[in-house]
Amino acid sequence: MAEEAILSYLQDHQEILDSGHFASQHGLDHHEVVNTIKSLFGFRFVEATEIKRERWELTKEGETYAAAGSPEVQLFLAVPAEGSITIDELDKILDPTVCKIGRSQAARNQWVVLGKQISRKVQHVDDKVKNLLIRIKDGQAVDQNDIQTLKARKLISPQKWQGYSVKKGPSYAPKRKKAATDLTREHIQRGEWKDLEFKEYNFNAKGLPPEAGYLHPLLKVRDQLKFIFLDMGFEEMATNNFVESSFWNFDALFQPQQHPARDSHDTFFLRAPSITRELPEDYVERVKHIHESGGYGSRGYNYEWKREEANKNLLRTHTTAVSSRMLYALAQGPFAPKKYFSIDRVFRNEAVDRTHLAEFHQIEGLVCDQGLTLGDLIGILQTFFSRLGMSKLRFKPAYNPYTEPSMEIFSYHEGLSKWVEIGNSGMFRPEMLLPMGLPEDVRVIAWGLSLERPTMILYGIDNIRDLFGPKVDLSLIKRNPMCLLGL
Numbered sequence: 001m002a003e004e005a006i007l008s009y010l011q012d013h014q015e016i017l018d019s020g021h022f023a024s025q026h027g028l029d030h031h032e033v034v035n036t037i038k039s040l041f042g043f044r045f046v047e048a049t050e051i052k053r054e055r056w057e058l059t060k061e062g063e064t065y066a067a068a069g070s071p072e073v074q075l076f077l078a079v080p081a082e083g084s085i086t087i088d089e090l091d092k093i094l095d096p097t098v099c100k101i102g103r104s105q106a107a108r109n110q111w112v113v114l115g116k117q118i119s120r121k122v123q124h125v126d127d128k129v130k131n132l133l134i135r136i137k138d139g140q141a142v143d144q145n146d147i148q149t150l151k152a153r154k155l156i157s158p159q160k161w162q163g164y165s166v167k168k169g170p171s172y173a174p175k176r177k178k179a180a181t182d183l184t185r186e187h188i189q190r191g192e193w194k195d196l197e198f199k200e201y202n203f204n205a206k207g208l209p210p211e212a213g214y215l216h217p218l219l220k221v222r223d224q225l226k227f228i229f230l231d232m233g234f235e236e237m238a239t240n241n242f243v244e245s246s247f248w249n250f251d252a253l254f255q256p257q258q259h260p261a262r263d264s265h266d267t268f269f270l271r272a273p274s275i276t277r278e279l280p281e282d283y284v285e286r287v288k289h290i291h292e293s294g295g296y297g298s299r300g301y302n303y304e305w306k307r308e309e310a311n312k313n314l315l316r317t318h319t320t321a322v323s324s325r326m327l328y329a330l331a332q333g334p335f336a337p338k339k340y341f342s343i344d345r346v347f348r349n350e351a352v353d354r355t356h357l358a359e360f361h362q363i364e365g366l367v368c369d370q371g372l373t374l375g376d377l378i379g380i381l382q383t384f385f386s387r388l389g390m391s392k393l394r395f396k397p398a399y400n401p402y403t404e405p406s407m408e409i410f411s412y413h414e415g416l417s418k419w420v421e422i423g424n425s426g427m428f429r430p431e432m433l434l435p436m437g438l439p440e441d442v443r444v445i446a447w448g449l450s451l452e453r454p455t456m457i458l459y460g461i462d463n464i465r466d467l468f469g470p471k472v473d474l475s476l477i478k479r480n481p482m483c484l485l486g487l
């Protein structure tokens, strides 16, 4: 609308002298006219010169007087033509502020006599202030002295006005073609591309935020841990089997069949399929033997080992089940040293509370080589945990059926000013490694920890159910910050 009006006006006239007058003559909004001029100027359709003017506008107070009359006239009219009135009585008739301003202005104008009683001095007054305010409102000229008075009384305020005078520019045309934003197949087919004008790319324009998936904090921390392990030369073990047999989860790890962890209170056993299909039979024999009567210098547990127990399927209670499979596989070939890790889900039939869930993630690392010692384990734990930002470590002797010696790992938590348990570790027992067929001088050092613990510390979450499970707030997943371990 405005564009058409401007361009066709310039076709017949030299110049638009004032965009403000132009807008009101053509019934256009001045803002729209100004924006159109700016855009036409950008494409050199027009030349534009800025015009600045100061205009006067009524203040809020000015507006009320323009409608209801000036305070002095309101006061004058409240004073009776004959006799007098007290201030208290006036205050009841008029707004107290109007009354106060009215008194002093009316007295200055010599309209009234002030005292305990107020009475008129003249019988007729004109409301000059009201009339001036109305003139200003209508954009009519007002004497400079009057402007100053009204300004001093804060009834008007200056308003900066900006407009343009406009002439034809070097690229002037009576009509502007709409610039194309994209070159389309149709443009090419119809040959329109020859005459098209293209809009320039705006490289400063903001793009649309991509509506994509979001990584859960656990996955972010897992990724960083994975990177640390890979950086330290560890290979990832395949952990894609939540269902495991009791054999690999417990028996292969020299965990006796009466061990309390096997109890259905701690382990989820499977109803279907309830038993495993196959196990390596000769190895099963060796495991049975070491449990029942020992070997390689061990006395064993001296109980009757039952195959049915070993066959029972369960949801793996630790990723060490995967480690036992990997070590067995490793023992089947010529020996080569290995560094393995895994980070995946495990399941325990535990009461759920602030720090426990029935499923969580375990991080596990192991190193397998000839002649490793407890010193190697401590060294590698030191290296690994420093990468996570925990360099003050302490170790406490512990017990695991499958490691000897075993150590719980504690780290000094600066925020909590205390030592907190962060993991478990040890050297796998010969009763576990030798039946597998690993050479006698091969030692395996290993450690495990939960993924949830460090993640909760990093993200300041104190209830595990806020991190994992159905109660998780999805905005936590969407907006959680980048994870930086070790900072």
Ligand code: PHE
Residues within 6 Å of the ligand: 317, 318, 319, 320, 364, 400, 403, 424, 425, 426, 446, 447, 448, 449
């Ligand atoms: N499997 C142990 C656990 O579930 C962790 C562990 C891994 C301990 C390796 C020692 C060696 O807590």
